[in-house]
Amino acid sequence: xxxxGTFFDNEADDAALESINTIxxxxxxxxxxxxxxxxxxxxxxxxxxxxxxxxxxxxxxHWNCNHVFGIEPIDLxxxxxxxxxxxxxxxxxxxxxxxxxxxxKDAADLIVGQEVLYLIEDLVTFxxxxxxxxxxxxxxxxxxxxxxxx
Numbered sequence: 590x591x592x593x594g595t596f597f598d599n600e601a602d603d604a605a606l607e608s609i610n611t612i613x614x615x616x617x618x619x620x621x622x623x624x625x626x627x628x629x630x631x632x633x634x635x636x637x638x639x640x641x642x643x644x645x646x647x648x649x650x651h652w653n654c655n656h657v658f659g660i661e662p663i664d665l666x667x668x669x670x671x672x673x674x675x676x677x678x679x680x681x682x683x684x685x686x687x688x689x690x691x692x693x694k695d696a697a698d699l700i701v702g703q704e705v706l707y708l709i710e711d712l713v714t715f716x717x718x719x720x721x722x723x724x725x726x727x728x729x730x731x732x733x734x735x736x737x738x739x
Contacts (some may be wrong), residue, residue: 613703614644617730618651623698624728631698635660635722637731638705639683642670648701649679658692659683689718697722700729707733 625631628691629654636645639659649657657679661667667683674681700723711717719729 610643610703611706613732615646616704617697617701617732618648621701621728621730633657633697634699634701635692636696637700637702638662638708639670640666641732642673642681642683643667644701644703645670645681646673646679647678649681650677654679656682658697662686689722692722694721695724698724698727702729702731704733706731717734 600675623629627721632647632652633656634648634652634654635658636648637660639645640663642659645657648654657674659667659670659674659681661670661683662685668707669687671681671683674683682691702721706712723729
């Protein structure tokens with residue numbers, strides 16, 4: 590897979606994207622921790638547009654999640670995310686965007702999506718998926734504007 594990118598044309602740019610995103614990921618985790626308060630369990634989370642699983646890997650460890658779901662349209666990125674999480678011993682299911690029905694109703698304590706909303710063509714259906722899988726009194730966080738090129 591060397592030289593083959595998942596979002597960009599090459600692997601080096603994809604790896605750099607993950608490094609660049611680290612500051613945004615840390616900030617998002619801080620906001621979530623602040624909102625949820627200490628001691629709130631995040632058993633199951635979903636990352637929409639999980640790319641190669643970098644945020645899922647960090648977040649699952651931070652919150653000690655029992656299961657994570659990733660939604661990712663790019664085949665190679667799904668494979669890399671699956672391999673990464675499996676090798677870290679993190680129970681994960683990485684799905685295509687048309688596979689939301691696999692996630693049980695009221696399954697998620699937390700849903701995140703970073704720099705993905707502008708890529709979603711049908712926001713009404715997307716929000717219906719979010720409403721179906723998010724547990725009552727739990728939260729979804731979607732960020733935009735982190736990358737000025739978007």
